[in-house]
Amino acid sequence: xxxxxxxxxxxxxxxxxxxxxxxxxxxxxxxxxxxxxxxxxxxxxxxxxxxxxxxxxxxxxxxxxxxxxxxxxxxxxxxxxxxxxxxxxxxxxxxxxxxxxxxxxxxxx
Amino acid sequence: xxxxxxxxxxxxxxxxxxxxxxxxxxxxxxxxxxxxxxxxxxxxxxxxxxxxxxxxxxxxxxxxxxxxxxxxxxxxxxxxxxxxxxxxxxxxxxxxxxxxxxxxxxxxxxxxxx
Numbered sequence: 001x002x003x004x005x006x007x008x009x010x011x012x013x014x015x016x017x018x019x020x021x022x023x024x025x026x027x028x029x030x031x032x033x034x035x036x037x038x039x040x041x042x043x044x045x046x047x048x049x050x051x052x053x054x055x056x057x058x059x060x061x062x063x064x065x066x067x068x069x070x071x072x073x074x075x076x077x078x079x080x081x082x083x084x085x086x087x088x089x090x091x092x093x094x095x096x097x098x099x100x101x102x103x104x105x106x107x108x109x
Numbered sequence: 110x111x112x113x114x115x116x117x118x119x120x121x122x123x124x125x126x127x128x129x130x131x132x133x134x135x136x137x138x139x140x141x142x143x144x145x146x147x148x149x150x151x152x153x154x155x156x157x158x159x160x161x162x163x164x165x166x167x168x169x170x171x172x173x174x175x176x177x178x179x180x181x182x183x184x185x186x187x188x189x190x191x192x193x194x195x196x197x198x199x200x201x202x203x204x205x206x207x208x209x210x211x212x213x214x215x216x217x218x219x220x221x222x223x
Contacts, residue, residue: 043200044152087151
């Protein structure tokens with residue numbers, strides 16, 4: 001079983017839509033959680049950390065459900081520039097990071 | 110400040126040749142990671158350095174792959190006797206090394222083995 005699993009998509013949504021991605025992780029002892037964004041042929045860049053209480057950054061909301069071992073990312077009012085692959089990242093706390101394969105988002109005009 | 114840098118940005122080599130890839134982490138970052146990303150695929154962990162501890166080499170795919178890091182500075186990833194399946198982007202990342210600190214990635218080296 002993979003450490004981190006994501007739906008690869010693609011998610012094709014119109015501008016202005018709200019879209020949500022989930023990611024499940026297998027290690028219940030995982031300590032840290034992140035969402036990264038990767039544009040085509042570019043390196044991954046941190047989008048946001050995910051805190052136990054959930055957190056919001058503008059149009060982006062991340063939530064953690066420890067009981068069910070998943071994290072989510074909600075994007076409101078999608079922009080064309082949000083088109084990218086979104087990577088779920090989980091750390092066991094020993095600085096070993098596990099990356100999901102990513103969920104591809106296409107925002108259409 | 111300066112981010113993670115990698116060199117070369119692109120490398121084309123012939124099958125059977127050795128290649129060396131370089132990563133300069135962010136100053137003060139004690140943790141350094143190497144990943145491989147094949148076209149259209151996710152990130153594949155290769156190796157992890159943390160300070161002066163023994164590196165975690167559990168992701169290296171074969172004994173043709175090795176990596177070194179001097180202290181908390183530059184790291185090199187060496188691939189010996191390259192094969193066509195080694196063609197990929199090799200990404201380096203660094204972090205402060207404290208639990209929960211995010212990784213910062215370099216732009217990667219795109220390796221093509223002919």
